[in-house]
Amino acid sequence: MKTTDAAVLEEPKTRVRATEETTEPAIESRPRPRTGIREAKIYIDGTFYSEANAKVSVFDHGLLYGDGIFEGIRFYNGRVFRLEQHLERLWKSARSICLNIPMTRKEMTEALLETIRQNHLRDGYVRLVVTRGVGNLGLNPEQCKNPSVIIIVATIALYHEDFYRKGLSIVTVATRRSNPAALNPAVKSLNYLNNVMARIEANLASADEALMLNDTGNIAECTADNVFVVTHGRIVTPPITAGALQGITRSVVFDIGNELDIKVTEADLTRHDVFVADECFLTGTAAEIVPVVKADGRMIGDGKPGPITTRIIERFREMTRNTGTPISD
Numbered sequence: 001m002k003t004t005d006a007a008v009l010e011e012p013k014t015r016v017r018a019t020e021e022t023t024e025p026a027i028e029s030r031p032r033p034r035t036g037i038r039e040a041k042i043y044i045d046g047t048f049y050s051e052a053n054a055k056v057s058v059f060d061h062g063l064l065y066g067d068g069i070f071e072g073i074r075f076y077n078g079r080v081f082r083l084e085q086h087l088e089r090l091w092k093s094a095r096s097i098c099l100n101i102p103m104t105r106k107e108m109t110e111a112l113l114e115t116i117r118q119n120h121l122r123d124g125y126v127r128l129v130v131t132r133g134v135g136n137l138g139l140n141p142e143q144c145k146n147p148s149v150i151i152i153v154a155t156i157a158l159y160h161e162d163f164y165r166k167g168l169s170i171v172t173v174a175t176r177r178s179n180p181a182a183l184n185p186a187v188k189s190l191n192y193l194n195n196v197m198a199r200i201e202a203n204l205a206s207a208d209e210a211l212m213l214n215d216t217g218n219i220a221e222c223t224a225d226n227v228f229v230v231t232h233g234r235i236v237t238p239p240i241t242a243g244a245l246q247g248i249t250r251s252v253v254f255d256i257g258n259e260l261d262i263k264v265t266e267a268d269l270t271r272h273d274v275f276v277a278d279e280c281f282l283t284g285t286a287a288e289i290v291p292v293v294k295a296d297g298r299m300i301g302d303g304k305p306g307p308i309t310t311r312i313i314e315r316f317r318e319m320t321r322n323t324g325t326p327i328s329d
């Protein structure tokens with residue numbers, strides 16, 4: 001696998017390009033970059049491509065069956081935050097679905113860092129995807145001999161700063177989190193339809209996020225975030241067995257709690273626990289740590305981000321600025 005000297009493929013200067021140009025909207029001479037980067041370079045199996053040319057086969061089982069895994073990773077101030085933990089989780093997801101990642105962890109680290117370097121950003125988001133690869137239309141993964149690795153770097157601004165100051169409003173949705181015996185939420189797979197369905201319900205209810213319950217009616221997580229409540233100075237989050245992803249940001253909250261002498265524990269939680277909590281917040285790589293001030297129309301605490309949430313956010317921001325794997329050699 002080569003990463004450092006892999007060329008960025010030029011967009012074809014052929015009739016295909018000419019046809020594309022005629023279908024672009026009249027008000028823009030070029031489509032807006034989806035990554036937010038003007039000359040983005042996207043890694044696919046050892047080669048860098050421009051956004052327009054970064055394509056996978058229609059026979060990739062990642063597309064046909066959601067058969068694959070991914071990680072969302074952040075880098076701040078020239079360092080990748082908790083990279084080792086993300087790779088550890090990626091490898092566990094792969095093992096669980098019997099997917100052979102076609103490179104070592106060291107090679108993956110280098111490919112990821114090189115992709116960030118190629119995109120000349122110091123702060124941003126990385127989407128790391130491993131698909132089952134190209135097969136035929138049957139779902140048997142034995143058809144797919146070569147898993148594909150895709151690394152996309154992007155700028156990110158998930159929630160406006162106002163949300164961190166004022167807090168989110170969430171609603172409990174009817175769509176239950178997948179039963180671990182059917183599709184374990186601990187596997188970060190490309191099959192996110194369960195989460196997408198919940199997200200649609202939140203959108204229809206004009207809420208900022210969806211609170212997902214498990215089959216027993218306890219809280220599992222939100223569509224892309226773990227959930228925490230604060231009561232009498234103690235922080236509680238559902239256990240992974242409740243149907244939550246083993247969030248990396250979630251684990252950072254445990255570390256911060258330890259550091260600041262705030263007790264953080266796992267326990268089954270119901271909607272009632274959220275309604276009567278003093279504070280509530282969500283954690284995720286993209287969302288970071290974001291306060292929740294309303295759940296199912298009920299105000300949480302006094303309807304403002306609470307003091308413990310605010311301290312956790314402040315410490316988290318310090319950690320993201322000062323720790324992580326350096327991007328440059």
Ligand SMILES: Cc1ncc(COP(=O)(O)O)c(C=O)c1O
Binds near residue numbers: 225284
């Ligand atoms: C379903 C789900 N839960 C929780 C999380 C939060 O995990 P992390 O903090 O590792 O991003 C994510 C995002 O990765 C997610 O997709």
